[in-house]
């Protein structure tokens with residue numbers, strides 16, 4: 001049979017191409033993680049399991065509900081049945097079930113959430129490294145407390161500005177204690193591959209411990225709308241080997257970036273539009 005290339009067939013072909021082209025192996029793997037990027041820390045494994053478990057449980061509940069809706073919609077179509085299906089009004093056992101089931105579902109989700117939170121927020125007495133991240137309109141300042149190590153022997157600082165994102169170096173397979181602070185308004189320290197974020201609140205120090213397990217370069221962000229240049233509060237995260245980590249810190253030490261800094265005066269400088277832009 002001759003098959004003409006009708007506009008409808010062309011459109012259908014294009015749609016299939018678009019769908020399959022967007023479905024690379026990486027995308028398929030990401031679907032397997034329910035949309036999450038690859039987790040890069042010990043803690044992200046725990047959060048990842050909670051995330052996948054919650055989605056799987058929701059899908060099971062969803063399939064049952066959609067199945068029941070579909071069944072009753074098709075089974076009791078007007079076309080086949082003129083009379084109404086049997087009505088179950090004031091059926092006490094059924095109504096008790098309707099009330100109890102959601103509580104049961106919430107209870108199970110709550111239990112697993114608390115268990116995960118306990119694992120993720122657990123802190124050891126002696127972390128291998130301590131890093132402070134200070135959020136500031138509109139960039140981040142990092143202090144590395146390496147004064148007790150023979151490899152560095154000093155507190156090292158590094159700060160960013162709106163125009164130049166700071167780098168954050170983390171040694172792989174080491175326990176890192178993060179101290180999160182803010183110098184002005186609420187910010188939120190977020191590395192998406194950690195599967196978690198933590199608020200930076202003025203006047204308090206929030207802490208969490210993390211063990212990165214995968215080397216690579218990632219992008220960190222501020223996850224709390226903090227003002228005009230909130231979107232510029234990015235930082236580059238480098239998870240590297242321990243020798244590379246020390247060598248980075250020693251480079252900063254050689255540049256004189258020693259000592260703890262709380263506020264970077266450069267950070268708060270808002271870029272002034274150039275002469276070309278103002279005369280427009």
Ligand SMILES: [Cu+2]
Nearest residue numbers: 187222226233
């Ligand atoms: Cu911010």
